[in-house]
Amino acid sequence: MDAIRLKETLARGGTVFGCMIVSMGTTRFRAGLQGSGADFVVIDWEHGSRDRKEVQELTGMLRSVDITPIVRVPVPMPVYVAMALDAGAAGVLVPYCEDLDEIRACVAAGKWHPMKGEYRARAVTEGVFPSEKTKTYLQARHRESIVIIGIESEPAYRNLDAILKIDGIDAIFIGPNDMTTSMGIPDEFDNPKYLDLIQDVIRRSEARGKPVLIHQWRVPDSKRAIERGSRFVLHGMDMQFMADGMREQLRQLREAAARVRGGIEVVEGRDTAETI
Template sequence: MQLPQNAFKRAILEGRQQIGLWCSLPGSYAAEALAGAGYDWMLLDTEHSPGDPLTILAQLQAVAPYPVTPIVRPASNDAVLIKRLLDFGAQTLLIPYVQNAAEARAAVSAMRYPPEGIRGVSGVTRATAFGRVANYGKRAHEELCLLVQIETQEALDNLEEIAAVEGVDGVFIGPADLAASLGCIGEPANPKVVSAIEDGIRRIRACGKPAGILTPDTAFAKRCMEWGTTFTSVGVDATILARSAEALLKQFRG
């Protein structure tokens, strides 16, 4: 059995826009319902959701038959969490709260087997098709994709050093935490925040790395794409569910 190809990694490295959807609902049933919607990628979250590694496993299994790339966000830049998610079969990870090049290098190390990294070795995992993928240990890094999330002023200050770390495949701007870091919590449309995001995207692109972002604001998502984002998440499942339910009720109650 051959190592599965990472279509998302190839697409962003070739500069092809990838439209994504954020999935904060931890159930596999909801993930499967969304997997067939036609998005290029879906983010399975465990940082700001009730999800954990075991719920991620069920979600990965549920979305596997669909032509969408699952990206997993661990709760933190933790080598043990990263190891487990990779063993479960996740090929693309978004690591939150990366502040500097040292933290980016730590994420790269957690993604790779020795001698290049510290990922623990197990020959019978879902990632290896339970031992059926030929030369998985030697080739896994070819199809793994590491995205790092910058979401503070400190991270912006270190952006070029973070992007330059070998093994970082893309840089994602987290607008909510960035707004808080800039003293504008809950104000993602504040001109100060918007300016920082625009500058950040342009700097990421100048480093030769794909840039990404999450925003449910359709107009702003399009602006970010014009500025240069290559992987752009345009909605959150829980938000879509809550707001759509409210809008439906409003038609009947005024």
């Protein structure tokens, strides 16, 4: 699904599905992604060790198989938003946002790049452009632009209403690990306090037309997020999918060999993927 169709689907109340690429650094996974059913993929540039060239190669690969490329930038700074767009991203996920001016600057870069400095600031604060032609050009250039703001701490949650009032935000992201750590309940994803927060963020964001992504990596958690109203479904990551598939298939083969020959240990795999 390309970015314009993805935005249209969300705008009419539909649901889209995607995953995160954390470890993948090669375009040779193209064939696997092509048949994956993903509408979008988030390329992790915050925790993933990548340079701009690699980001550009991955965005191009995703576009070639009709998957919307979204880049999670390293920090909430407009220069990284601009770099991601220049590398071919259709959207940006700006992590761990708390400061309103910081958010405005990142949104401005996401919506009005390549304008910078005073002119970009005036476009955001006053709606003033160098000319009507410039405004029309930038609107057309960013027709597919998706700006997602990360609410990943209690201070950000307390500031949610002010954040949602900023023009140009397309969606809200919750990072479960960062959020639960900030709440003093690290990785307690079943904690009622955290579940209530998710529900409240979804309710308030949807009221302003902003769908919510929550990066879950267990199917029951993603199902629960959907049941609570999440429509921008971000599930799992590349390393986890590989580990899950390998673990399950090798388990089945060990069981088959044990039935035929006996004396083969059936090893129970375990989930070793880090949550990010």
